[in-house]
Amino acid sequence: MISQILDKHFAVIVNFFEADHLENLHCQIQSLYDNDALKKAAIGKHFDEHIKTEIRGDYIQWINESSDITVVQQFFQVINHFVDYLNRTCFMGILHKEFHYAVYPKGRFYKRHLDTFDNDQRRKLSMVLYLNKIWTPKNGGDLVVYTQDYPQERAISVVPKFGRLVIFESSVLEHEVKPVVEGVRLSITGWLKVR
Ligand SMILES: O=C(O)CCC(=O)C(=O)O
Numbered sequence: 001m002i003s004q005i006l007d008k009h010f011a012v013i014v015n016f017f018e019a020d021h022l023e024n025l026h027c028q029i030q031s032l033y034d035n036d037a038l039k040k041a042a043i044g045k046h047f048d049e050h051i052k053t054e055i056r057g058d059y060i061q062w063i064n065e066s067s068d069i070t071v072v073q074q075f076f077q078v079i080n081h082f083v084d085y086l087n088r089t090c091f092m093g094i095l096h097k098e099f100h101y102a103v104y105p106k107g108r109f110y111k112r113h114l115d116t117f118d119n120d121q122r123r124k125l126s127m128v129l130y131l132n133k134i135w136t137p138k139n140g141g142d143l144v145v146y147t148q149d150y151p152q153e154r155a156i157s158v159v160p161k162f163g164r165l166v167i168f169e170s171s172v173l174e175h176e177v178k179p180v181v182e183g184v185r186l187s188i189t190g191w192l193k194v195r
């Protein structure tokens with residue numbers, strides 16, 4: 001997996017989280033959505049930040065390690081273990097992380113973009129964990145990652161199936177979320193950061 005990230009800047013992993021943990025995370029995000037607890041996502045950083053539904057239409061809620069919700073604590077235990085591993089074996093120097101729940105209702109998308117900002121390059125790895133119980137290509141909402149294969153880029157589509165974890169280099173790979181055709185697309189998205 002690590003060699004895939006280093007070679008191709010990109011990896012798709014299953015079984016990173018245990019089945020009952022995924023189940024609990026699914027219930028948590030579903031109930032937040034059902035209770036209208038998520039906010040429209042913005043674009044940019046600080047003074048640049050604004051909401052633009054024509055670029056990005058998801059609803060989010062940031063989560064953090066000091067949460068008193070057990071499933072969230074467990075989530076960060078797995079992430080911390082992974083960060084330790086990356087820092088020990090690949091000397092990645094990851095010091096910080098940020099994660100949020102994300103929900104894309106029908107018709108919503110996120111146009112092609114990079115996860116780093118002009119005024120902030122600290123994001124090293126992007127991670128997306130999909131939490132849709134039933135999802136087929138007909139539901140839409142594919143993640144499309146644009147690889148930089150010379151001489152022509154390649155578009156790789158990932159169907160956001162339950163339990164899949166996508167990891168890619170934040171400053172290297174442009175990507176987009178295709179419009180959701182049917183259903184509600186649930187995920188946790190986050191970044192491992194240096195400094
Ligand atoms: O949900 C996904 O598949 C990707 C989301 C994304 O690109 C982002 O939030 O920056």
Ligand SMILES: [Fe+2]
Nearest residue numbers: 113114115175
């Ligand atoms: Fe992104």
